[in-house]
Amino acid sequence: MTIEQKTRFFQTLVKCGLKEIEVAYPAASDTDFNFVRGLIEGNQIPDDVWIQVLTPAREDLIKRTVDAVAGAKKAIIHMYNATSPCFRNIVFRNSKEETVALAIKHTKIVRELTEECSARTGTVFRYEYSPETFSQTEADFALEVCEAVKATWGKAGTGDERIIFNLPATVEIAPPNHFADQVEYFCRKITEREKIAVSLHVHNDRGQGVAAAELGLLAGGDRIEGCLLGNGERTGNVDIVNLALNLYTQGVHPNLDFSDIQSVIDTVTSCNDLPVHPRHPYAGELVFTAFSGSHQDAVKKGFEAQRKRWAEAEAKGEPKFWDIPYLPIDPADLGCTYEAVIRVNSQSGKGGIAYLVQQHLGLDLPRKMQVVFYQVVQDIADREAREMTVEDITTAFRSTYHFGGSKYEGRLTLKSFKISSEPVADSTTDSEEPADERRLFDGTVAVDGAVRVIRGDGNGPLSALLDALRTHLDVDLQVREYSEHAIGEGSNVKAASYVEIVRGGQDVKDARKSSESWWGVGVDSDIAGSGLRAVLGAVNNAIGDRELPELKLSVGFNAKSGQADVANAILSSLHLELPRRFQAAFFEVVQRAARTTGGDISYTDLVQLFRSSYHYGTSVPSPIELVRFNLENVGEGERKELAIELDWHGEHRKLSAEGSGVLSSALAVLNSQIDGTLSIKEYAEHSIGDGTDVEAASFVELAYDHPSGKRETAWGVSSDTDITASGLKAVMRAASAFDLVPKKLVNGH
Ligand SMILES: CC(=O)SCCNC(=O)CCNC(=O)[C@H](O)C(C)(C)COP(=O)(O)OP(=O)(O)OC[C@H]1O[C@@H](n2cnc3c(N)ncnc32)[C@H](O)[C@@H]1OP(=O)(O)O
Numbered sequence: 001m002t003i004e005q006k007t008r009f010f011q012t013l014v015k016c017g018l019k020e021i022e023v024a025y026p027a028a029s030d031t032d033f034n035f036v037r038g039l040i041e042g043n044q045i046p047d048d049v050w051i052q053v054l055t056p057a058r059e060d061l062i063k064r065t066v067d068a069v070a071g072a073k074k075a076i077i078h079m080y081n082a083t084s085p086c087f088r089n090i091v092f093r094n095s096k097e098e099t100v101a102l103a104i105k106h107t108k109i110v111r112e113l114t115e116e117c118s119a120r121t122g123t124v125f126r127y128e129y130s131p132e133t134f135s136q137t138e139a140d141f142a143l144e145v146c147e148a149v150k151a152t153w154g155k156a157g158t159g160d161e162r163i164i165f166n167l168p169a170t171v172e173i174a175p176p177n178h179f180a181d182q183v184e185y186f187c188r189k190i191t192e193r194e195k196i197a198v199s200l201h202v203h204n205d206r207g208q209g210v211a212a213a214e215l216g217l218l219a220g221g222d223r224i225e226g227c228l229l230g231n232g233e234r235t236g237n238v239d240i241v242n243l244a245l246n247l248y249t250q251g252v253h254p255n256l257d258f259s260d261i262q263s264v265i266d267t268v269t270s271c272n273d274l275p276v277h278p279r280h281p282y283a284g285e286l287v288f289t290a291f292s293g294s295h296q297d298a299v300k301k302g303f304e305a306q307r308k309r310w311a312e313a314e315a316k317g318e319p320k321f322w323d324i325p326y327l328p329i330d331p332a333d334l335g336c337t338y339e340a341v342i343r344v345n346s347q348s349g350k351g352g353i354a355y356l357v358q359q360h361l362g363l364d365l366p367r368k369m370q371v372v373f374y375q376v377v378q379d380i381a382d383r384e385a386r387e388m389t390v391e392d393i394t395t396a397f398r399s400t401y402h403f404g405g406s407k408y409e410g411r412l413t414l415k416s417f418k419i420s421s422e423p424v425a426d427s428t429t430d431s432e433e434p435a436d437e438r439r440l441f442d443g444t445v446a447v448d449g450a451v452r453v454i455r456g457d458g459n460g461p462l463s464a465l466l467d468a469l470r471t472h473l474d475v476d477l478q479v480r481e482y483s484e485h486a487i488g489e490g491s492n493v494k495a496a497s498y499v500e501i502v503r504g505g506q507d508v509k510d511a512r513k514s515s516e517s518w519w520g521v522g523v524d525s526d527i528a529g530s531g532l533r534a535v536l537g538a539v540n541n542a543i544g545d546r547e548l549p550e551l552k553l554s555v556g557f558n559a560k561s562g563q564a565d566v567a568n569a570i571l572s573s574l575h576l577e578l579p580r581r582f583q584a585a586f587f588e589v590v591q592r593a594a595r596t597t598g599g600d601i602s603y604t605d606l607v608q609l610f611r612s613s614y615h616y617g618t619s620v621p622s623p624i625e626l627v628r629f630n631l632e633n634v635g636e637g638e639r640k641e642l643a644i645e646l647d648w649h650g651e652h653r654k655l656s657a658e659g660s661g662v663l664s665s666a667l668a669v670l671n672s673q674i675d676g677t678l679s680i681k682e683y684a685e686h687s688i689g690d691g692t693d694v695e696a697a698s699f700v701e702l703a704y705d706h707p708s709g710k711r712e713t714a715w716g717v718s719s720d721t722d723i724t725a726s727g728l729k730a731v732m733r734a735a736s737a738f739d740l741v742p743k744k745l746v747n748g749h
């Protein structure tokens with residue numbers, strides 16, 4: 001590590017709440033030495049933190065170590081020499097006596113150098129001695145060395161004056177209970193126990209470092225040495241995070257703060273340049289994640305139960321206990337979200353998938369729908385042989401159920417609706433009970449993109465919609481299951497509805513048994529709306545890409561569709577908002593045309609009829625057609641002069657006239673060519689579209705007073721990007737509807 005990395009690591013340890021921090025082996029390198037000097041000289045060590053430095057039992061190295069901490073407020077000198085037979089025989093080639101003598105000699109050196117340093121700089125020192133390889137050392141010999149060190153130090157007291165005997169399992173070579181026995185033996189036998197802090201320093205060679213440390217504490221240890229996330233030689237030192245959070249999950253606060261574990265992980269990984277295993281206890285990326293179905297199911301139920309339990313506890317002012325299956329700790333306590341708690345692959349079940357839908361779409365799917373959607377996700381996961389992300393799942397949900405926005409719309413979508421009620425004809429009126437009522441559905445539905453008006457009736461809104469679909473689209477389905485719940489609270493509350501439909505025409509028993517069904521979901525601020533949307537979602541699944549019969553309007557005797565339906569059809573197909581009297585006029589045209597088909601007319605024929613009746617958007621020009629025009633102000637601009645070229649029943653005519661406006665000028669032109677008089681009864685206009693694509697739609701009703709005295713009326717309609725052109729064309733088309741009497745020529749004029 002560089003000095004910058006060491007500094008960052010030190011600051012993280014301080015932030016976590018550690019009060020005794022072994023910062024360096026200062027004799028090892030200038031980097032270590034200078035880093036310690038930097039901490040002291042830069043005033044970076046909080047008053048309540050002891051820095052600790054490690055040194056072997058060698059005079060030159062002890063001297064450099066003490067020099068490193070000179071001037072610190074509080075420092076622990078940690079000296080070690082190995083005491084086990086293996087090290088005595090192989091590494092040091094020392095007898096037991098020589099091993100004790102080495103420890104005594106260098107403890108004296110530590111004492112002299114620290115006393116001299118204290119006197120000079122005021123640094124308060126503690127002494128820590130490690131009989132290195134303690135767990136491989138004869139228990140009585142370890143005691144013998146430590147008793148000799150204690151006697152040599154000669155100033156062990158209580159509290160902060162305790163000498164620290166650090167008992168290392170330098171290499172973990174035995175089960176944790178064995179180490180605990182060694183610690184217990186040491187604690188029972190060492191003299192002046194109250195003047196000793198028994199420290200445990202375990203490694204993890206057998207993978208039992210945490211267990212050994214915990215048992216060692218139960219056996220009498222006072223203190224633990226470890227590393228954040230278990231870095232260290234070979235398998236590492238015991239992991240402080242793991243130990244601390246084990247205590248935490250037992251309800252004992254370790255006084256260490258890991259509430260932002262990610263920042264700890266970030267420091268450790270970037271300073272050590274080592275990753276954290278994804279399954280590392282508490283800190284790994286996957287430790288709160290359930291992939292398998294049964295785990296997910298339990299976690300989901302756990303959260304649901306806990307929500308209720310906590311609400312009750314809050315109402316009673318009682319504590320809220322964390323008790324979720326498979327989750328020993330609340331991820332939120334470590335600053336983690338519940339986002340990754342459930343992840344989905346081919347081992348996952350319906351519960352986990354439903355949990356994600358609930359978390360991300362706010363939908364609490366009914367159990368049967370969970371089963372159906374689970375199969376959808378399973379098929380994708382199996383096919384693609386990979387983990388399904390939250391986005392994969394929500395997208396699959398949206399497209400399967402045509403839910404959440406135009407991108408996912410199905411072939412049928414609800415545009416608008418009205419639910420009304422009417423009493424059932426034969427329901428008794430003399431009883432006390434309110435009369436039975438039927439619901440009428442009246443709405444516009446886009447069918448493959450074309451907006452259609454449909455109507456139906458039933459016991460409730462859903463069956464009324466299904467009746468409308470049966471009547472108009474020959475889609476025969478019935479509801480088998482319905483449920484709903486609220487989403488959100490207060491004024492933002494919405495209803496979510498879930499509908500399962502089966503084929504129509506089945507009795508209740510058969511419908512219940514039917515193995516074929518389709519689900520739909522709808523969300524709306526209005527509960528009827530959410531139910532209707534859910535029905536249409538399910539219907540979309542049921543119809544698939546089956547061809548639908550062309551929707552028909554019934555305008556004849558006993559008509560189910562009225563003038564407003566016809567006007568709606570024109571509005572949705574041609575974006576024309578017909579004035580009310582125009583609607584009435586066209587309705588008559590439609591009724592006449594539908595006479596031969598028993599009063600039925602398809603939407604396509606209806607639109608075609610409109611186009612041909614009013615020469616609107618057809619390739620066939622109207623008998624009197626505008627070719628071009630020019631409009632100019634006359635005099636002060638009060639009056640207009642219209643110069644116009646017309647195609648008059650195949651003959652090109654160049655005409656002009658004056659009027660108070662464009663329409664009166666146009667009438668003056670027309671009236672100059674005929675006997676009798678044309679006048680305007682009604683004029684209306686509106687825009688179509690917006691922005692730069694906007695067009696004007698104009699509607700004109702003309703009256704023609706024949707020379708015979710007879711009066712006729714007719715409508716003309718046009719649209720154009722130029723509003724004047726639109727108005728003029730509408731006038732010409734209305735005029736085309738009459739059998740106009742040409743003006744009698746006087747002397748050839
Ligand atoms: C158990 C632990 O993990 S303790 C921490 C271990 N950490 C480190 O060792 C990192 C820092 N160490 C170093 O920088 C170097 O090893 C130094 C500066 C301490 C010594 O460097 P060198 O003098 O070059 O010796 P070297 O690195 O070869 O160490 C081995 C020597 O130290 C001796 N030695 C090992 N441990 C100790 C000890 N606790 N007390 C006294 N001498 C010791 C060995 O017997 C050997 O001596 P020898 O050369 O006379 O045979």
Ligand SMILES: CC(C)C(=O)C(=O)O
Nearest residue numbers: 080130132133168170
């Ligand atoms: C110096 C000692 C405590 C050590 O690091 C060990 O034994 O692992």
